[in-house]
Amino acid sequence: MVKKLQGEAFLLSANELRTGKVVFFTKKGWSSSTREAIKIKADEINKYEEISIREEKKCKIVSAKFVELDDAGNIKTLRDKIRNCGITIKI
Amino acid sequence: MYKYSDTDKKIIASRVKQFENQVNRRLEGKLTEEEFKPLRLMNGLYLQLHAYMLRVAIPYGELSSKQLRKLAFIADKYDRGYGHFTTRQNIQFNWPKLPDVPEILNELSLVEMHAIQTSGNCIRNISSDHLAGLTINEIEDPRPWCEIIRKWSTFHPEFSFLPRKFKIAVIGCDEDRAAMLVHDIGIRIIKRHCQVGFEIFVGGGQGRTPIIAKKIKNFLPKKDILNYLEAILTTYNQEGRRDNIYKARIKILVQELGIERFKSLVEENFSKLSNKELEIDKKSIEEIFQYFRLPPLKSSSDKIPLEDNQEYKNWIKQNVIPHKIKGFSIVQISLKEPKKPPGDATSNQMKALAKFSEDFSFSEIRVTHEQNLVLPHVPNKELFNLWSQLKKENLATPNLGLITDTICCPGMDYCALATARSIPISQKISNHFNNYCKQKEIGNLKIKISGCINACGHHHVGNIGILGLDRRGEEFYQITLGGSAKEDAAIGEIVGPSFSETDLIDAIEKILNTYKKHKKNKGEDFLSVFRRIGIKEFKKDLYDNFTEKS
Amino acid sequence: MIILQKNHEHKNHYKKIKEQDFLKKKISNGSILTISQWREVEHIIQAQEIDVAIEFSSDACILCENDKLSKVAMIQINFKTFKDGRPYTFAKMLRKKHNFTGELRATGHIIPDQYIFLIRCGFDSVEIEEEHKETWLELLEMDEGLYYQP
Numbered sequence: 001m002v003k004k005l006q007g008e009a010f011l012l013s014a015n016e017l018r019t020g021k022v023v024f025f026t027k028k029g030w031s032s033s034t035r036e037a038i039k040i041k042a043d044e045i046n047k048y049e050e051i052s053i054r055e056e057k058k059c060k061i062v063s064a065k066f067v068e069l070d071d072a073g074n075i076k077t078l079r080d081k082i083r084n085c086g087i088t089i090k091i
Numbered sequence: 092m093y094k095y096s097d098t099d100k101k102i103i104a105s106r107v108k109q110f111e112n113q114v115n116r117r118l119e120g121k122l123t124e125e126e127f128k129p130l131r132l133m134n135g136l137y138l139q140l141h142a143y144m145l146r147v148a149i150p151y152g153e154l155s156s157k158q159l160r161k162l163a164f165i166a167d168k169y170d171r172g173y174g175h176f177t178t179r180q181n182i183q184f185n186w187p188k189l190p191d192v193p194e195i196l197n198e199l200s201l202v203e204m205h206a207i208q209t210s211g212n213c214i215r216n217i218s219s220d221h222l223a224g225l226t227i228n229e230i231e232d233p234r235p236w237c238e239i240i241r242k243w244s245t246f247h248p249e250f251s252f253l254p255r256k257f258k259i260a261v262i263g264c265d266e267d268r269a270a271m272l273v274h275d276i277g278i279r280i281i282k283r284h285c286q287v288g289f290e291i292f293v294g295g296g297q298g299r300t301p302i303i304a305k306k307i308k309n310f311l312p313k314k315d316i317l318n319y320l321e322a323i324l325t326t327y328n329q330e331g332r333r334d335n336i337y338k339a340r341i342k343i344l345v346q347e348l349g350i351e352r353f354k355s356l357v358e359e360n361f362s363k364l365s366n367k368e369l370e371i372d373k374k375s376i377e378e379i380f381q382y383f384r385l386p387p388l389k390s391s392s393d394k395i396p397l398e399d400n401q402e403y404k405n406w407i408k409q410n411v412i413p414h415k416i417k418g419f420s421i422v423q424i425s426l427k428e429p430k431k432p433p434g435d436a437t438s439n440q441m442k443a444l445a446k447f448s449e450d451f452s453f454s455e456i457r458v459t460h461e462q463n464l465v466l467p468h469v470p471n472k473e474l475f476n477l478w479s480q481l482k483k484e485n486l487a488t489p490n491l492g493l494i495t496d497t498i499c500c501p502g503m504d505y506c507a508l509a510t511a512r513s514i515p516i517s518q519k520i521s522n523h524f525n526n527y528c529k530q531k532e533i534g535n536l537k538i539k540i541s542g543c544i545n546a547c548g549h550h551h552v553g554n555i556g557i558l559g560l561d562r563r564g565e566e567f568y569q570i571t572l573g574g575s576a577k578e579d580a581a582i583g584e585i586v587g588p589s590f591s592e593t594d595l596i597d598a599i600e601k602i603l604n605t606y607k608k609h610k611k612n613k614g615e616d617f618l619s620v621f622r623r624i625g626i627k628e629f630k631k632d633l634y635d636n637f638t639e640k641s
Numbered sequence: 642m643i644i645l646q647k648n649h650e651h652k653n654h655y656k657k658i659k660e661q662d663f664l665k666k667k668i669s670n671g672s673i674l675t676i677s678q679w680r681e682v683e684h685i686i687q688a689q690e691i692d693v694a695i696e697f698s699s700d701a702c703i704l705c706e707n708d709k710l711s712k713v714a715m716i717q718i719n720f721k722t723f724k725d726g727r728p729y730t731f732a733k734m735l736r737k738k739h740n741f742t743g744e745l746r747a748t749g750h751i752i753p754d755q756y757i758f759l760i761r762c763g764f765d766s767v768e769i770e771e772e773h774k775e776t777w778l779e780l781l782e783m784d785e786g787l788y789y790q791p
Contacts, residue, residue: 017118019188020142059120063138077564079503082512083140087504089432089514091173102787109783113754121776126752129724212724242789248761249733252726328730333700364737368791 005045007068007076011037012048013083014061022083023061025051030061034084039069092155092455093238093382095203102245103200106207110134111193118190133213133251135206136192140507145184145192146209147199151219151237151261152180152458156445159456161202163441169195174441176426176434178270178498178549179258180218180458181209185505207245212253214244214324218260220268221459224383225467227415231280231287233263235379236316239371243317250324254331255339257324258296265578270460272304272580273297273552275341276323283310293323293353294345297546301582302342305350307357313376315361317369322361326353386453388468391418396475402489403478405527409489411474418471422452424464424481425488425496429521432514433499434462443484451477461498461537463491493530494538495521498549502542502559503566509542511559511566516540516595523596533603535616539574552576554618555602556583557595568595572602572629573621584626587634598633605632644746646766648778653768655694655715668693673717680708687712699749702731710741717768720749732763753777757784 011034012025023030024037025048031037040048045066052064067083070076075084082088095103110130117127131137135146147162154162162182166174169191170184177183187195199205209216217237224232240259244250250257260274271277277292289311295304311319323341330348332338345353395407410423424444427433436444448456448466451473457465469477481487490496497520500506502513517540524530539553543560550556556571567589574583590598606617609624621629644651658672668674668682670691679695686693692714697703699720710716716735718728728747735741747759748768753776759767769777 015138015141018190020138020186022141056124057120059118062124078561078566079140079509082503086141088512089504089518090430091171091432091435098787101785102789105783105785105787109754109780112779112783116776122752126723130754212726245789246758247790248758248788249729250726251758252724252729252755254726325730325733328726329702329734333725333727364733366791 005042005066005068007070008042009069009073010040010042010045010066011069011075012040012052012064013037013067013080014052014055014064017059017062024067025055030055034075039073040066092153093150093234093379099203100200103203103205103207106134106205106246107193107196107200110196114189114193129211129252132211133208134192134196135209136187136189137210138507139185139505140503141505142186143189143192144505145187145195145206146177147182147184147204147206148209148216149180149182149204149458150241151217151223151234152221152460153234154456154458155202156448156454156456158202158204159441159445159448161198161204163438163445165195165198166438166441172439173435173437175432175501176436176458176462176464178460178462178500178547179216180221180460181216182458183501185501210256211251212255212257213251214247214253214257214259217241217244218258218269218274218460220262220264220266221457221465222268222421222467223263224385225414225421226264226266228266229264229415230282231263232380232383233261233278233280234383235376236278236280237261238379238382239316239376240320243320243369247324250328253324253328254333255336255341257327257341259320267576267578267580268460270549270552270576270580271295272578273301273549273576274304276320277304278316281310286312288312289316291319291323294342294350295580296340296342297549297551298340299337299544299546300340300342300346301546301551302346303580303582304342305345307350307354314370314372315365317371318365319357319361321366321369322357322364325360325364326356330356385416386455386468388414388416388419388453390416391470393418393471395420395471398475402482402487403475406478406487406489407474409493409527409531410487410491414468416468420469420471420474422466422469422474422477423459423491424466424486425490426463427490427496427517427521428485428488429495429525430518431485432501433497433517436464440484440486443480444486447477447480461496463496489527490530492535492537494524494533494536495530496537497521498537498539498553500541500548502540502548506542506547508545509559510544510561511542511568513540513542513548513557513559516557516559516568516592519592519596520599533606533617534614535618537576538599549576550574551582552580553583554621555599560589562589566592568592570598570602572626573618575618586626587630601633602629605629608632642768643771643774644766644768645774645777647760648781650774651766654692655717657696676704676708679713683709683712694746696748697728697731699725699728702727704734704739708739710735710739710743713741713743715744715746716741717746717748720747720751723750723752723755729758729762732759736763753780756780761788761790 026036260271261278291308292304452466499517503509539549540557541548541550552574569589571583694715
């Protein structure tokens with residue numbers, strides 16, 4: 001899953017298996033909000049990757065990925081922002 | 092329209108049951124995501140950025156009012172009240188939930204629809220000319236052939252795990268309204284020495300390696316069509332590359348082998364493996380043609396009503412074309428209403444259109460590859476009445492073929508593969524060029540926008556193509572010029588360095604100014620001018636005082 | 642692992658030949674050879690009354706025009722991944738071009754949802770984990786025998 005991750009801090013994110021909804025990993029499990037999401041340092045990636053594999057096996061989530069944070073601790077890339085906040089257009 | 096036989100119904104019903112079984116096994120953990128993915132894809136189910144997406148097949152773009160109503164029902168009950176019509180004449184729902192999908196498929200099966208093979212590495216939904224059966228210069232209606240190929244390709248045991256996806260389009264006249272030449276196989280019905288048969292093209296496609304299909308067969312007798320397709324697919328399944336996803340389409344195989352070598356392999360398979368049972372006899376051709384007969388249209392001398400209403404006049408001029416039966420018109424419904432994602436229709440619009448098709452068009456609707464809809468058989472005398480009603484539903488935008496009639500993929504707002512957004516770009520274009528007179532002055536012009544190199548928005552074949560890129564986290568847009576998806580198909584040329592979202596409209600304006608400057612007469616459209624003067628003139632005007640921000 | 646032939650379960654009678662046995666040309670009943678091994682010993686086996694098999698990997702399903710298969714009792718195709726569709730076409734070629742009439746078996750990474758496709762393309766049997774047998778049989782059972790292709 002880990003593909004040339006460059007940043008220093010990340011969130012572990014995934015889609016809920018049943019709904020496809022974007023979720024983030026918190027101390028209490030998966031949440032649709034980033035508020036309590038665990039901030040993961042680069043050297044903890046392996047540990048959280050194992051967690052994500054375990055969680056996928058439980059059939060709760062799918063397509064787990066690490067979301068990179070910028071220096072201020074906000075989600076860095078536009079794609080991940082859209083993933084988190086939803087589509088940018090009015091329907 | 093085609094009507095399902097009992098066999099069709101049973102096959103679809105058993106497929107729904109099978110998918111329900113697969114979904115349950117997935118939810119219980121008996122199927123891994125790796126194993127489930129190709130199975131769900133073969134049922135049109137993707138996982139996108141923030142939800143699942145279900146792509147429903149609309150074979151050769153033909154819908155009945157009942158089917159359109161069912162799509163509206165699904166949009167309301169299982170989604171968020173809208174759907175998105177695609178460049179392969181399908182419809183996508185953006186927010187279904189996995190456990191609901193078998194139920195949605197069941198609902199679809201009740202109106203003879205499904206989502207089979209709308210994704211995955213198999214033969215996809217067969218696409219065609221949205222004006223099939225409606226125009227005078229047609230040699231033969233392509234839809235029956237699409238239906239024959241649809242059946243043959245559905246759950247084909249040998250071709251369900253191809254190196255990559257496989258798209259086939261069939262057209263019935265010289266004019267190409269189905270982008271046939273950028274399909275893996277393009278089929279054109281032709282007449283030679285009083286005999287009707289097929290001209291076959293192979294290896295066209297877009298994506299990161301855009302290629303115009305090459306002719307592999309000058310004339311194929313009707314009866315051999317399935318055996319010949321089978322010979323091509325046999326060759327591809329065996330020889331196509333599987334080591335690199337970007338080189339796995341048939342176009343790369345044809346390119347690497349050369350068309351002559353590829354053709355000789357196909358011909359060998361055709362002569363050695365052809366199966367008598369796949370030959371199509373006259374009787375079964377006639378049987379299938381019965382389903383596609385025109386509704387009972389009585390020709391008349393009825394004229395299009397003249398009303399003193401400029402908007403109506405614009406709409407007639409832009410969106411309405413003559414039917415082959417006198418006294419009737421083909422009404423093209425633009426899904427490019429300003430400020431709306433191109434190709435989107437709300438459930439209310441779908442319901443309204445279903446009603447209009449019943450009142451005015453023998454319950455028939457067509458979907459175009461340019462993401463618009465068509466009411467195919469409207470009596471001329473009803474046109475003003477229909478327009479008035481369409482207008483109330485925001486379905487009377489008079490922009491068919493004009494600059495705001497863009498093709499546009501969902502882009503990064505929805506798609507997990509996209510590198511930039513595309514819908515906001517198309518909205519900017521439609522806001523900027525909103526005025527009908529201004530658009531009319533620019534004339535016929537196809538802008539096509541893709542949010543990544545996979546080219547779902549057909550940017551390679553846009554007269555002006557726009558490709559969204561990610562440059563160090565910022566969205567940039569590369570412009571190509573001179574592409575065409577028609578019978579004179581061409582891949583656009585990159586004009587130069589890309590533009591930021593802010594500079595893009597300005598760049599388009601400059602390109603249009605170059606066009607206007609060189610236009611010889613009122614009728615000379617953008618593509619003709621481009622072909623006459625070449626890309627250099629455009630480059631010169633575009634980049635002279637322009638420094639690219641990076 | 643078990644062998645499933647339609648809905649019947651069988652024991653596997655075939656085993657890959659050991660390199661040292663092959664070097665001594667000790668080919669016994671039930672040996673599985675590679676295609677190059679087969680080409681080497683074909684003339685010996687023609688005269689013997691033993692059942693041998695050839696194994697192909699799904700990514701190397703290649704035969705020459707003059708490969709003789711009439712004395713081959715079984716051909717086994719090992720799927721590297723279930724997404725590799727080449728063996729389906731290879732099966733057709735074996736049956737139609739090379740007139741192979743022996744048993745055709747799928748092994749390796751195959752999934753129950755492919756069972757009908759495999760059978761329809763000319764496979765006779767599959768090698769699967771015993772614990773998955775029920776699912777394979779269930780999917781076989783669900784098939785109503787209605788197809789669009791001959």
